[in-house]
Amino acid sequence: MDTMRERFLDVTTRLLDDDPRLAVVLADISAAGFAPAAERHPDRVVNVGIREQLLIGAAGGLALSGMRPLAHTFASFLVERPFEQIKLDLVHQGVGAVLVSAAGSYDWPAGGRTHMAPGDVALLDTLPDWTVHVPGHPDEAELLLRHAVADGDRNVYVRLSAHQNAAAVPVEPGRFTTVREGSGGVVLAVGPMLDAVLAATEGMNVTVLYAATVRPFDRAGLRAAVGGRADVVLVEPYLAGTSANEAHAALNDRPHRVLALGVPREEHRHYGSIAEHLAAYGLDAASLRERIGPFFW
């Protein structure tokens, strides 16, 4: 199976051939992968070098000129480092771009904290009108990338990860998908967390919802899924609690409980592998089962 990042390169290269409005802005990361596209479209595949403020500023300017910009680098350098550019050069100017990140929260544990961005989605939550896609499989990534590029002039964040599920879910952008039905509560698995959630909840009488789009948050989908028991577990591959407010808002007309699981806020000063980090964060299947089971008594 290919990775989401490899699929991103393939799909975006094809979209550049088909859509003359699309312009890709890079800051060295993935530049080699885009070399064939850059050769065919030198004016629409622009590598600004290791300059992430310019990465977002140039994307804003491209949008002001009428193009559909797509900017890409690792999540740390796409969202955290140039955050004011996202706030002002995109949102405040009233223009839109597609931001596509790689490496996410824990994709390169041996790279350490500098290459980890578990707070990216929470940061974007401080700004209005973002769509955030968190695919869990290359097929979902392709569908959501195509949707994002074609999504008018909206600001869209597509968070790609090396952590992925074994099989794709037939997702509809913006809607949660019911993967397993039960009556004792709901577990919402976001993107790459689905396989572990399915394994952790095996034999439990709970509904498993799947989200490859977390903003806008499908409040109606969550409300419909909880039925008579509004107990919800969120399992997110970024900062724990990022979607807790959304879940509470979805259920604010009824008594409810929310357990929000995800990457802890504390720095985790270890290297190693993705699997080791997921276990350390309590996000592997065994840990999830221990944390979810008691919540549903």
Next chain:
Amino acid sequence: MTTTIPGGAAFTDLPALMGLMTGDEKHGPAATSTLDALWVLYDRVLRVTPATVEDQDRDRFLLSKGHGPMAYYAVLAAKGFIDREVLTSFGAYDSPLGHHPDRTLVPGVEIGSGSLGHGLPLAVGTALGLRAQGLSEPAVWVLLGDAEFDEGSNHEAVAFAGAAGLDRLHVVVIDNSSATHGWRGGIAARFAAEGWSTATVDGRDHEALHAAFTAAHPGRPHAVVARVEPKNA
């Protein structure tokens, strides 16, 4: 310079227009570092009018240094982009004219600015976008301040624009010696080192500004440093 256009205003009308915002009729152009450069640009250089603010082949002017925009608003009023009656609302709750401009509220204002160091990267992207659309005519202009040039985002943009040969990109830096640590060797040297065409002129001399603004610079972006009296002199 007292150029007039039919139904328009002259340079000598700008102090009165600025007075509508400050309530101080004596608020002369000498108090405003950007006024002369803005006037020469809008009067004689930029190919944009109130009727063409949505045209794709218009010239773009981006006020990066969004601080102290009264001179900018006065020039926009003098050229008919905004009603001069609106000037009196400057800074009020329902006014389109804030102490930093908002592009979504004022026709002809290309960017919202105020936080320093955003205009030049946005202009780089605009120049890239116009080039990608095959629009080789429109010029993109950015006005910076010498203290604003402290912001590192400018230096990302200067280096890239020079390397990319963005020859429709133009910068005017208003240098009133307000940068805390100064620019040893001059600001123009920073642009020249990255392959830009540069000129340094008296920022109060309209003919010198015009000559610098319209100098040929094939294959290279162009920076004009307009020196005016020091801020604290």
